[in-house]
Amino acid sequence: MKNKSDTALAAALWAQEDRLAPCVHCGFCLPACPTYVRLGDENDSPRGRLHLMRAVVEGRLAPDSQAFQTHIDRCLGCRACEPVCPSSVAYGVLLEAARESVFRARKTPFAARTLLAVFSSGVLTRWSMLLARIVRGLGFAGFAARSLPRGRTFHPVRFGLAMLEASRGRLRLEQSSDSGAAGASDYRAAGSAAPSGSVAAPSHGETPWKDGSRGRVAMLRGCVQAGLFARVNDASERVLRANGYQVVEVRGQGCCGALHTHAGDAVRARELARANVRALAAADVDFVAVNAAGCGAALKEYGHLLEADEECGEAAAALADSTRDISELIAGEAGRVGAPLPARVTYDAACHLCHAQGLREEPLMLLEAIPELVVLPLRDAEECCGGAGIYGITHAELGGEIGADKISAVVETGAEIVATGNPGCMMQIGAGLILDESDVITCHPVELLDESYRRAGFYDGR
């Protein structure tokens, strides 16, 4: 089975042979895997996929075989298998290598190819995001998504439109429109202009918060995040400043390349990473703050991605070391406490925060520090929402099933807001809620903190 073309295709996996070896086949990862739990086929489990990778390395399985492609494709990349692995198998790294083999072995589907091309070019990204904002601004995306007939033919369009609609900042909109529906919280009814009665005095009023003494921070502005979630970036920046960080603008940065890495397009991923390393390393900052879990995980792994790069390798590792999720910089005792925000929220742990970055407590601490905000526990909060890039579109059925489970868990909590730290998850969960005609709002945790600060008057007189 081993022939020349296979050898070239499998090169990325061969390079990771040492990382494959520690899997002792104990099977502890099986129940952690959303695809295995739902399908029951061991080929769709982390252990099974690792076994297929090993078979490729051993020359017993062709990297361009249908089986290898199907089961590697079907992985969400959520990495829930990593924290349960007693032998610390670096599944994420191995998956990327496997995806690279698959990417080289076959023609990437048109939709995915287009997406990857768009996000590798700054100009195309900006134009496509502008177009998306125009469509979103017209205000019919949600209506159209709900009106389109259910079924396979329209699914990608339907779901895509719903995702776009879900990217809108409904938090502020709902608040000012004062829908007044029964059960709507004080939070929504509180109105937008200075809610005099509910403002609490800032608890650290005397502390010179805005002096920037906690360090110089560069924000990764991202591609989708900058295009569709600019408000989250703005909120992050305000919140960072309010907590004593000096936020510096860094030009020349772009898409982090996570999408490309996950799709197996390592060549483009490295190009994008190098551009970011050059831009951000030159900025001479203490931290690089990221508010998108997927991008944060990608930046933290730049050291590995560019380990063979003589020019950028060292700077990449340094950049990875200085990367922080926004919650890491804000949460904890040093975090500033804002005004009360009487609302019920539930928190969905983005896979790339809890599994890939190991950040479980920080986002919750951030939310729990907001006075009067009730944080309701979410069943299976650490299970993937099915977002996984464009999984909901490429694997409509399975992605839909995983997504539906997340939606019912969210609705079950009785929360009015679901907070999650990744744009993909916000859109996936948001789209599911929109299509289910649910009133639950999706937002980033930092948006809630920002609102709490705004009400506390931290931004007044700026």
Place this chain on the structure above:
Amino acid sequence: MADEPPSILPDPLTKELRDRLCGVVGDAWVIVDADRLLAYESDGLTAYRRTPRAVVLPKSTDEVSHVLSILSQEGIPVVPRGAGTGLSGGALADGDAVVVGTARMTSMLSLDPDNRLARVQPGMINANLTKAAEPFGLYYAPDPSSQSACTLGGNVAENSGGPHCLKYGVTTRYVTGLTVVTYDGEIVELGGFGRERGGYDLLGVFVGSEGCFGIATEIEVRLLPKPEGVRTLLAIFDRLEDAGTAVTEIMAEGLLPAALEIIDGPTIRAVEASVFAAGYPTDAEAALVVEFDGIEAGLAGDVERAVAQCSRAGAREVRTADSAEERLALWSGRKKAFGAMGQIANDLMVQDGTVPRSKLTEVLGRISEIGARYDLTIANVFHAGDGNLHPNLLFDRSNEDEVARVNRASKEIMAVCVEAGGTITGEHGVGLDKRRYMSLVHGPDELDAMRRIKWVFDPLGRMNPGKVLPDGPDDGKEAP
């Protein structure tokens, strides 16, 4: 063994047969593509690789019955498989057998808190049963170390134990009824709540039959009320023998701990390198975990007496877990020990033998001597309270000489256990790996009696062939 060449691919099923199976379970759940069968060539014991002819994943008792009936008409043998976490190769399909997996049969069928009973499908994960019973103040007692992944069907097949079986007993004590499908698709009820007694204990015969009698498709188990209090303590020793002495003394004192577990130096270092680090000192040569549970009022006295025995045996430090989190961390380190071996070696052969508790220290010494003689690292982690040893022989499969040494050392360890008055398996089962040792503990008459019992359930030898019973006197020569 590990150095055996990958098995020759068996004949694929005929299209007609495939269509019939697909008609029962659905196309997605009949796996016949040779590439997709690779994932099923090993279970938790990777030293063996056997490619099944096909894998079928049914969803209900009826589907299992139909599948087995179809396969039986074609004379095709069947190998049941749960999560594939077994450590004796029991879920590997030898020859031209088809794997029938329970991975999709994960439902809770009924939970009856009043009678403290649960009826589940066999693919339900052990830990999920306790999770479901918790709101009622109940739990499922047998807790194999793989409980976060292993299935209850597999537990029934292996009659699994776990750290707490010292006080609470193994699976068979908790199974009150089974729905079983035999090789020809017949659905048989064994036992059932209130009907366990009367006549021969067929239910008891089935539990632990390692998939050689049929497939359990519904399992009814007894649940226990959660104990009022739990105390866990950890004693650290500079010598493994001293930990063994402490175990003997604690039992001699008349105490009945819920669990008594020893983790040796190499294992401590593997666990501490993993994400499940429990805070065991890495320069120690043994960590002894002692747990007491029961009525709150009695626990303090038990703990005090156990601490005294540990100190007398030479413990350099005794810690008690103060919070539930600390207790979980202590246990997590123990329970993930097997999986954590990947931290220190690429391959391992986990052995499973039982010796009388009084011989623990002596046998451990001899195992260590065997390791030294074959120049192998052996990491021990074991249920010391009931003398169930798990020596992990570490190796690298690419080193042929080392593989051969592992095989010879394994055989010697088994012989040592038997010589000390013990046996060749405590809880992992005989499966494929241990049947070559069966004649070390059972005489020809006894083996013959076992064959005749199997015949009652499986007269044509279609269920899990090539497991447990040796084919003949030459069987031991099959593996190096």
